[in-house]
Amino acid sequence: MSEKNSCSNELDNCNSAKETTEINLQNHWEKSYEKDTTQLGWYQESAKESMGLIAKATISKDEKIIDIGSGSSILIDDLLDVGYSNIIASDISASALQNTKNRLSEEELTRVSWMTDDLTEPTELKSLSNIAIWHDRAVFHFLTKEKDRQTYFNLLDNAVASGKYVIIATFNLTGAERCSGLPVQQYDEKGIAKFLGENYQLIEFFDFDYTMPNGGVRPYVYTLFRKK
Ligand SMILES: C[S@@+](CC[C@H](N)C(=O)[O-])C[C@H]1O[C@@H](n2cnc3c(N)ncnc32)[C@H](O)[C@@H]1O
Numbered sequence: 001m002s003e004k005n006s007c008s009n010e011l012d013n014c015n016s017a018k019e020t021t022e023i024n025l026q027n028h029w030e031k032s033y034e035k036d037t038t039q040l041g042w043y044q045e046s047a048k049e050s051m052g053l054i055a056k057a058t059i060s061k062d063e064k065i066i067d068i069g070s071g072s073s074i075l076i077d078d079l080l081d082v083g084y085s086n087i088i089a090s091d092i093s094a095s096a097l098q099n100t101k102n103r104l105s106e107e108e109l110t111r112v113s114w115m116t117d118d119l120t121e122p123t124e125l126k127s128l129s130n131i132a133i134w135h136d137r138a139v140f141h142f143l144t145k146e147k148d149r150q151t152y153f154n155l156l157d158n159a160v161a162s163g164k165y166v167i168i169a170t171f172n173l174t175g176a177e178r179c180s181g182l183p184v185q186q187y188d189e190k191g192i193a194k195f196l197g198e199n200y201q202l203i204e205f206f207d208f209d210y211t212m213p214n215g216g217v218r219p220y221v222y223t224l225f226r227k228k
Pocket of ligand 1: 069
């Protein structure tokens with residue numbers, strides 16, 4: 001396995017050997033957020049790659065944007081900074097979302113709602129509708145079972161309004177094979193397009209080499225789709 005695809009350093013949070021089927025997913029992710037979030041192998045100081053695609057989606061600032069598997073992502077702060085007012089942050093880990101809440105002002109908190117839910121066994125997520133942007137960075141690639149991908153697609157397709165947008169960023173075909181101790185499925189834009197099907201038109205995509213806090217590189221593909 002190449003250096004790029006290995007999980008050699010504890011700081012990339014990729015050193016556990018457990019498989020998805022053997023672990024309680026919520027406990028797993030809660031535990032990963034016990035660490036300093038700025039040292040996690042997906043931490044970003046800025047979500048500028050996502051924000052570039054969000055700007056291309058040309059929605060109004062008061063339309064609904066959901067960040068799926070948001071963790072403690074800076075994307076929420078970046079969206080607030082440019083005036084979005086109807087943001088939903090969702091994750092399986094309540095403490096990950098609490099980290100984001102702790103950073104926000106009272107005024108900013110009025111513009112975000114929170115959903116602690118499991119994408120693979122959703123409850124509250126099923127109520128989503130009229131979403132203008134579905135954003136997912138580094139979550140979809142953890143769904144290595146067909147039934148989980150189907151559940152994810154049903155949620156997405158039910159939630160996203162016609163004419164609106166889906167942004168999915170995953171490890172690309174040259175990217176890592178595991179992260180956070182879990183296996184991942186790698187994609188290129190064609191693979192994500194095939195998953196979404198013909199009702200979603202690929203608008204833009206690019207490869208991006210993300211540098212982790214420990215200096216290791218994780219190659220991603222970013223994609224923007226429009227639902228017909
Ligand atoms: C690699 S992190 C990415 C976090 C965030 N999107 C970012 O870019 O910083 C993956 C996130 O997906 C969440 N997650 C993993 N499996 C999930 C599931 N089945 N349902 C909901 N969230 C999940 C984890 O808790 C974690 O916050």
